[in-house]
Structures are given as C-alpha cells and as structure tokens.
Amino acid sequence: MGKLQANAKSNRIKNSGGVMPDRLSTNTALMKMFYQAQKQSHDTNTGKLLVVLMYLWLTQQLDDFLLRASEKPITVDDIPDCHKVKNSDACEAHRFKNQKFEDGKSWTYYARATITQSGDKKFEWQPIPNCIIHIFKPFVSNHSYNVSWLTAAEKQQLLNLLMAKWRKPAEIEHFPAIRKQLFFKYITRCIRTDNQLSSLTKSLLLPADIQHHRHAAVYQQKNSEHVRTELFHAQDRYLSRLFNHANSLGVSKLLTLTFSSSSAVSNATLPSISLLNDNAKRNIPANITSSKVGVSFHSKWVGEDLEKYADESVVFGSKRLIPESEIVAIFRHIHDEITSSKPDHKATQADLIHYHNLCANHIALLFIVLTGMRPTHAISINKQSHYDYRRTTVSDKGFQREIRICDYLRQQILHYISLQQQLNSKLNLVNDLPWAWSLYDANNQAIAISAKSLRQFLHQRANGIVPYVLRHQFAQSAVTSIIHKLTTHQIDRLMGHAEYGEHLGSDHVFPASMKQQDLFLDSLPARYGLKELKYV
Incomplete structure (x- = not known):
C-alpha cells in the first residue's frame, strides 16, 4: 500500500x-x-x-x-x-x-x-x-x-x-x-x-x-x-x-x-x-x-x-450562531422586498437591473443556508457542473465535492433562470460568466457575486449579520434535527469537513444514507419559513 x-x-x-x-x-x-x-x-x-x-x-x-x-x-x-x-x-x-x-x-x-x-x-x-x-x-x-x-x-x-x-x-x-x-x-x-x-x-x-x-x-x-x-x-x-x-x-x-x-x-x-x-x-x-x-x-x-x-x-x-427566528425574519424581509419591488410594464432599465440583482442575491443566500456552503468559496453554481440543478460539484478548499440541492432550492433556481432569460431578452444583455447566477453593474456588465458584495447586501437588511452565519445555522439545524436525524459522519459530509481519502467516498453504494440526507435537506425550507417565490 x-x-x-x-x-x-x-x-x-x-x-x-x-x-x-x-x-x-x-x-x-x-x-x-x-x-x-x-x-x-x-x-x-x-x-x-x-x-x-x-x-x-x-x-x-x-x-x-x-x-x-x-x-x-x-x-x-x-x-x-x-x-x-x-x-x-x-x-x-x-x-x-x-x-x-x-x-x-x-x-x-x-x-x-x-x-x-x-x-x-x-x-x-x-x-x-x-x-x-x-x-x-x-x-x-x-x-x-x-x-x-x-x-x-x-x-x-x-x-x-x-x-x-x-x-x-x-x-x-x-x-x-x-x-x-x-x-x-x-x-x-x-x-x-x-x-x-x-x-x-x-x-x-x-x-x-x-x-x-x-x-x-x-x-x-x-x-x-x-x-x-x-x-x-x-x-x-x-x-x-x-x-x-x-x-x-x-x-x-x-x-x-x-x-x-x-x-x-x-x-x-x-x-x-x-x-x-x-x-x-x-x-x-x-x-x-x-x-x-x-x-x-x-x-x-x-x-x-x-x-x-x-x-x-x-x-x-459557535459564537456566530443567532436564534433561528432571526434567520426566518431575514428571509421573510427579503421575500417581502422582492414581492414589493417586482417591476411592472413601465419599469425602467435601472429598475429591472435592481430587481434582478435583488433576486440573484436572494438565490445566493438561499444556496448557503440550504446547502451549508462556505460563502467565501462557492456562492454560485458553475453552469457546466450541475445535473439538472439537483446536484452540483464545487471547488471547496482545493477539492471537488458534491452538493445536493433540495427540491425547493432547485425550483427557486429555475425561477431565477427564467428571470435572467427574460431580462437578457428585454435589454439585449450578454452574460458570458460561467456562473448560474450573477449581478449586473451600472454599465449593464455581468459581474460575479463576491463574498464582499453579498456581505454588504445582507448587512443592509440585517445589521451585523454576515453570510457565514447561514453556514453555522445549517450545521446547527443538522445537529438538532430530530425527525430526520443525521449521523456525525453525514453532517461532516454535508458541511464539507473531510481529510484526504474521505472526499470521494462510496455514498452512492448506500442509497438509504443519501435518502436520509435528502429528507433532511428537504425539511429545511419549512423550518426556515421559506415559501416559493416566482421572480417573473
């Protein structure tokens, strides 16, 4: 050996x-x-x-x-x-x-x-x-x-x-x-x-x-x-x-x-x-x-x-963890903001760009809280590295690891893609970035969502709260889950904690284990009070 x-x-x-x-x-x-x-x-x-x-x-x-x-x-x-x-x-x-x-x-x-x-x-x-x-x-x-x-x-x-x-x-x-x-x-x-x-x-x-x-x-x-x-x-x-x-x-x-x-x-x-x-x-x-x-x-x-x-x-x-009720309140506030900001037929180009960026940041925050991703490593999904938005691979601390996407998050991603396509058609925009969701600047140029920009977006809506809090919340939800109880190894796997030799395991050989993880992931939207939000 x-x-x-x-x-x-x-x-x-x-x-x-x-x-x-x-x-x-x-x-x-x-x-x-x-x-x-x-x-x-x-x-x-x-x-x-x-x-x-x-x-x-x-x-x-x-x-x-x-x-x-x-x-x-x-x-x-x-x-x-x-x-x-x-x-x-x-x-x-x-x-x-x-x-x-x-x-x-x-x-x-x-x-x-x-x-x-x-x-x-x-x-x-x-x-x-x-x-x-x-x-x-x-x-x-x-x-x-x-x-x-x-x-x-x-x-x-x-x-x-x-x-x-x-x-x-x-x-x-x-x-x-x-x-x-x-x-x-x-x-x-x-x-x-x-x-x-x-x-x-x-x-x-x-x-x-x-x-x-x-x-x-x-x-x-x-x-x-x-x-x-x-x-x-x-x-x-x-x-x-x-x-x-x-x-x-x-x-x-x-x-x-x-x-x-x-x-x-x-x-x-x-x-x-x-x-x-x-x-x-x-x-x-x-x-x-x-x-x-x-x-x-x-x-x-x-x-x-x-x-x-x-x-x-x-x-x-964890010293970063906040009450779960505050997480619910944050996403409820963003949900209401998106609903009230939905543009009508008289909306200007600036209004459309602002609305798109609001929805893109919403998807980025959902991605973190529903997958536990590190907001300093992967805030979006590579367009070429996903499987019908049900699974994706991300680069995390130098390793490629699989991320499973719950049904609610997949549906929100599809709603966002419809919004992006509609915006590009109306404004004749070009987005050559490899990321599934991104922002547009004042010159209508596509730019990637960065850890800094997402932190500023969240800070404006929840003073003192940083995106990394959402990763902590994901971990705490996994540990305290009762109905869909996870083992310590499953939690480590979802969080991306692994040493050499543990990244490419044989989880596919144990469908019961994967089913338990999927049931847990699908339980999170209801736990955080998330409702379907059609961007278009």
Whole structure:
C-alpha cells in the first residue's frame, strides 16, 4: 500500500463511523485487570481499587499513563483522592455525590472537568453511566463525606496494579488481548469513531491533536445539559457493548468486585458485586430515564431551609450562531422586498437591473443556508457542473465535492433562470460568466457575486449579520434535527469537513444514507419559513 493510500485509510478509520475497538480483546484485557487486582491484593479491599481504577479509565485519565510513567516516575501522590461530598458542596476534581430526586430515588454523579469558551477550567456534575450504577451507587453510599476512598497503602497497591504485567486467568488463556495502553485508551478510541456523538461534544472530550475534524465543532452550539446528556448515553454505549459481549462468554465470576469485611464503612459492608449484573435493581429515577438526564442540581442553604437549584448552564461552540427566528425574519424581509419591488410594464432599465440583482442575491443566500456552503468559496453554481440543478460539484478548499440541492432550492433556481432569460431578452444583455447566477453593474456588465458584495447586501437588511452565519445555522439545524436525524459522519459530509481519502467516498453504494440526507435537506425550507417565490 502506498503512502497516500495508507494515509487515506488511516483517516477513514479515525473518522466518525469507523470501526469500534474489538470487544473480545478488550474484554480479555478487562478480565486481566480484575485477575491481577485479586492476585496482588489478597489482604486488601480489591473492590475499592477497581472502583477507583474504573473511574480513572472511564474519564480517560489513564490515556497517557504509561507514557508519563516512562518519562517521570509516578508516585502515590499522582493517584487522586476520590471522595464523597454533600449536595451543597462545590463540584471539584475527583468528587462524587448521590443526588436524590422528587420520586425518592437517587443517582450517583462524578465531577467532570471541562474548558469553557473563555479558556477557564470548570468542573460539572456528570451522571454515572447506567450499566455501572449498580456498583457506584452503593459504594458511594457506604462512605462518609470528605473521606478519601484509598489510604496511602491502597494507593500504592493501585499504582502497582497499573504498572504490573497483567496475565490471563487460566479460563481465558486462549482469548486474544489488546495491549494495556490500548485498553487504557478504550473510551477515547470509542469517542473518536462514535457516529452518534456530535463533533462539539467530541471536541470537549478529546485533546486537540487527535480530533479528526478540528473545525467541525465551531459550527455547532450546545449547553451543559446537552453535552451531559450526550456523554451519559455515549459512555453507557461504550461499556454496554463490552458487558453484553462478556455476558455471552459466561465470564461473570472473572469480573466481580470483592469488598473486604475489614474495611467496612459506616458499620456496613458491601457484598461482592459482578460487573455484569444485568439483573441488579437499579431503581432508576424518572429524571434519568427522561430528557432531564442532562440537568444537574446542587443544594443551597436559604435561611434554615436546604433548597435545590439547577446548576448554571455553560454554552459551548459557535459564537456566530443567532436564534433561528432571526434567520426566518431575514428571509421573510427579503421575500417581502422582492414581492414589493417586482417591476411592472413601465419599469425602467435601472429598475429591472435592481430587481434582478435583488433576486440573484436572494438565490445566493438561499444556496448557503440550504446547502451549508462556505460563502467565501462557492456562492454560485458553475453552469457546466450541475445535473439538472439537483446536484452540483464545487471547488471547496482545493477539492471537488458534491452538493445536493433540495427540491425547493432547485425550483427557486429555475425561477431565477427564467428571470435572467427574460431580462437578457428585454435589454439585449450578454452574460458570458460561467456562473448560474450573477449581478449586473451600472454599465449593464455581468459581474460575479463576491463574498464582499453579498456581505454588504445582507448587512443592509440585517445589521451585523454576515453570510457565514447561514453556514453555522445549517450545521446547527443538522445537529438538532430530530425527525430526520443525521449521523456525525453525514453532517461532516454535508458541511464539507473531510481529510484526504474521505472526499470521494462510496455514498452512492448506500442509497438509504443519501435518502436520509435528502429528507433532511428537504425539511429545511419549512423550518426556515421559506415559501416559493416566482421572480417573473
């Protein structure tokens, strides 16, 4: 395989929709971890070690552990002090809490670090995934507030476990296993290839140097509740795919957490708990099973009463995005302007040119908001590069890519072409430009629509709004579409985000995928309140 082909293959593997890590070899590594913990910790609470280790693994804090260990010795001081706090305590690193809801049920949350748009580090409460709540909820409940879960000796045990060579138990000697460092990166690898996780949420979970489409996130906007919900379901998917597979292997006893009776907390002891306990009564609160899963709460003393408040929401992503209602208002205003400016039989040549230019700019703006094109790259369609105005190819950042045109936009383009033909016939104009829509200057010479001229046109009708806002709106519509839900890869494809080897894919082999995209594109005109406008 040549260098370019290898690079293209690598890009496709890293892309959303790529192959998830192998379940059997990952499960084998997981069982090796449990087996090693039991081997070296006969007289200690192995369950406690594994709970902390699973927390570090789930939150991607082990991704570069072996690399750091090779560069600088890691000590017990590098093992975090995990502890339980009250609902009224601040959300800070390595803190856990049990949140009680109105229905009397509770759920366990952990502190997750995130970076705000201003560059500040902030911790937010994140609910534990559903498939491991049967471990974390009783474990957290059985601990006192503000008491570290691990002693110095237990931290050393955990450190030894991380550094030790993991061996297979005899029962799975013939199973393949991935390397320890790849196992540590399992969650990160899943995030990269997850086709349901949005590019924006991925950007908050992955280092910048391994984000596949680095700029895709800046076109989308989500708040803390959206991100928290996405991550909750994503983490549950990544763990469930492993646990469901492990269940089919019949290895439940190899994935059991044992809690020693000598380390009881609050006069209570925990029984041994299987990681694969599908029959556990999880007592799921209504908030977790509904759309409220992303809402986090904290308690606050008001006088002598302890009241519950929703945590402050943080907005991530696009800074250009404006309310969708403003997009609707802009196009409604232009629609009314065109309707009122339609020339009659007494119209002068200047009136006809003005009206034509108004309609041409309208088509250009529709093209951006209904295709997501970059307004600095392709504002019009080449007359020789379209297929009955249903599809077209455009040059985008040095690559040719296909653009699909929805039925409404095609109809408007055909209306514009009729107007252009009528104008050329009346005024005897010559238009040799290669573009399907263009402008005429004061000397009746055809000129191409430029990014600057379109920006000035929109600025006169919507002060402070630039055409690039329409591309952001297209991306946000794709991410928030519910009826015609798109995968992350489909959104990237529509937006033109691709690395080498992804531009000329095989979408034509999957008509179902193309149909879903077409249904989404055809839904946009109604969403933006666009109505058919006959220019002639």
